[in-house]
Each structure stands twice: as structure tokens, then as C-alpha cells.
Amino acid sequence: MNAAYDAGRIALMLNELRLPTIGRLWPDFAERSDKESWQASRLLGALLEHELAERAKRRIERHRTESHLDPTKTLATFDFGVVPMVSKAHVMALATGDSWLEKGATILLFGPPGGGKSHLGSAIGHALIDAGYRVLFTRTGEIVQKLQVARQSLQLPSALAKLDRFDLIILDDLSYVRKDQAETSVLFELIAERYERKSLLITANQPFSGWNxxxxDPGMTVAAIDRLVHHSTIFELNVESYRRRKASDKQKERRRQLPTDNPNGATTMAS
Incomplete structure (x- = not known):
């Protein structure tokens, strides 16, 4: 046996074993190991740690891409000061996942348009991806349409089963779905299929009383709500629309900058 392996052969073996990070790092690590007289276990352990870390990073990147989450709507960019009725500590605990995902619990976010429901839901989704979970963000109307197509082609059970790969599905804007626009019983089937198995996070502009x-039919509405509230956390973001607040702030700023006449007849800027 040769005293040292040929570098080219090592590269080929690492490529065959699909260890790209070790393939990139091992020459520098080996040189350092020789200079500092590392034990073989230290060299091997250091290389494996880097390989695992890079795999975890790539996995998170894939999961974030497949989630369709808005990259700007994270916990870091969410202003908890605007929604004092929402406990930041509670949200941060939910963002770690753990037990509530294991039992297929639900998060329900209610409030008027522009109150931050989608941002908060997306922020929780991003944090869960960082924690190693898989998340899907979708407008409720969009997933209803896809499931309707699956039903028409007799593929609904298969389509629902494929969604099981996601630990959490975020159904945004449920209140905009209307029964007179489409056959929304597929939405109930999604809720029933995931009940106590896989989690949902739902945002809605209307309270349960508006879900008819x-x-x-009313019976399906009651059955859906019953399943959703059984293991649920409910947040009500009853605040002024973010977009309306921004528009109001801009209007105030424009007014502040308008010229005004002082008692001496000179025109000044409002302060």
C-alpha cells in the first residue's frame, strides 16, 4: 500500500460518494493536519462536521425555495409593537415547532386586511424552516383550484398524500374563497385529511361566523371549524391596516412640509 493516496483518486472517490464539501476542503485540512500533527480522528471529524453543516444549509435553502414564502416577511421584520395583543414570547415558542407540530395542531390568525396576518404567518414559516421543518405557503384559492383539478382527474387522494411532506401548510386569505365561485368541499377534505396529523396555519379576514x-353547506362549515379549533392557537390582530397607516404617515409628512404664512407675512415651512 502506498504511503499516500493520489489526490486525483481521492477526488474521484469523494465525488462518487457525493461528498462535495470534503472534496473542496480536504487538501487544506490535510496540510494543516500534517503541520500540527493531528490525530486521524480529529481530521476525519472536522471534515465530516463541515460536510454535514453544508448539507443542512443546502437542505434549508431547498425547503425555503419550495415553501413559496416571501423572503422579506420574517420575525426580524415583524413589528410586534404594532400588535400588542399578540405575545411575542408565545410566537417565538411556536416558531420552534416541537410538540404542536407533532400533534398536528393549528394556528389561526384573524384580523382585517393589512393587519399583519400574512406577515406573521410567513415569519413563523421561515423560523420553522430554519428549525428543520418543511413549510408550504399558498393562497387558499390557489390550492383549492389545484385540488379541484386533482378531483376531476380522480387524483385527489394522491394530491392530498403528496402534501403530507409538509409539516405545516399556510393557507392565506381563507375568507376570500367563495362557495359560489368553486366547489370548495376540497378545502374541507384538506382540513379533514390533516386533522391531528399535520399542521395548518390559516389567515382569515372574517371570524368563524362569516365562514358560511x-x-x-352549514354542516361542513361547523365540521371544518370543529376540527380546526380542537388543537389550536388563535391570534386576533385587530389593528389598523399597515398600508393605511403608511398612507396616513405619508400624508402627515406632506402636510408638515407644506408652506405656511407667519404673522409677519413671510412664508415658512410647517414644523
Whole structure:
């Protein structure tokens, strides 16, 4: 046996074993190991740690891409000061996942348009991806349409089963789905299929009393709500629309900058 392996052969073996990070790092690590007289276990351990870390990073990147989450809507950019009724500590605990995902619990976010529901839901989704979970963000109307197509082609059970790969599905804007626009019983089937198995996070502009406009009949509405609230955390973001606040702030700023006449007849800027 030769005293040292040929570098080219090592590169080929690492490529065959699909260890690209070790393939990139091992020459420098080996040189340092020779200079500092590392034990073989230290060299091997250091290389494996880097390989695993890079794999975890790539996995998170893939999961973030497949999630369709807005990259700007994170916990770091969410202003908890605007929604004092929402406990930051509670949200941060939910963002770690753990037990509530294991039992297929639900998070329900209610409030008027522009109140931050989608941002908060997306922020929780991003944090869960960082924690190693898989998340899907979708407008409720979009997933209803896809499931309707699956039903028409007799593929609904398969389509629902494929969604099981996601630990959390975020259904945004449920209140905009209307039973007179489409056969929304597929939405109930999604809720029923994931009940106590896989988690949902739902944002809605209307309280439960307005959900009769979503499902085909009152009985289905009651059954859907019953499943969703059984293991649930409910946040109500009853605040002024973010977009309305921004528009109001801009209007105030424009007014502040308008010229005004002082008692001496000179024109000045409002302060």
C-alpha cells in the first residue's frame, strides 16, 4: 500500500460518494493536519462536521425555495409593537415547532386586511424552516383550484398524500374563497385529511361566523371549524391596516412640509 493516496483518486472517490464539501476542503485540512500533527480522528471529524453543516444549509435553502414564502416577511421584520395583543414570547415558542407540530395542531390568525396576518404567518414559516421543518405557503384559492383539478382527474387522494411532506401548510386569505365561485368541499377534505396529523396555519379576514360563505353547506362549515379549533392557537390582530397607516404617515409628512404664512407675512415651512 502506498504511503499516500493520489489526490486525483481521492477526488474521484469523494465525488462518487457525493461528498462535495470534503472534496473542496480536504487538501487544506490535510496540510494543516500534517503541520500540527493531528490525530486521524480529529481530521476525519472536522471534515465530516463541515460536510454535514453544508448539507443542512443546502437542505434549508431547498425547503425555503419550495415553501413559496416571501423572503422579506420574517420575525426580524415583524413589528410586534404594532400588535400588542399578540405575545411575542408565545410566537417565538411556536416558531420552534416541537410538540404542536407533532400533534398536528393549528394556528389561526384573524384580523382585517393589512393587519399583519400574512406577515406573521410567513415569519413563523421561515423560523420553522430554519428549525428543520418543511413549510408550504399558498393562497387558499390557489390550492383549492389545484385540488379541484386533482378531483376531476380522480387524483385527489394522491394530491392530498403528496402534501403530507409538509409539516405545516399556510393557507392565506381563507375568507376570500367563495362557495359560489368553486366547489370548495376540497378545502374541507384538506382540513379533514390533516386533522391531528399535520399542521395548518390559516389567515382569515372574517371570524368563524362569516365562514358560511366559504363552504358548500352549514354542516361542513361547523365540521371544518370543529376540527380546526380542537388543537389550536388563535391570534386576533385587530389593528389598523399597515398600508393605511403608511398612507396616513405619508400624508402627515406632506402636510408638515407644506408652506405656511407667519404673522409677519413671510412664508415658512410647517414644523
Amino acid at each position: 360563505d366559504v363552504f358548500p
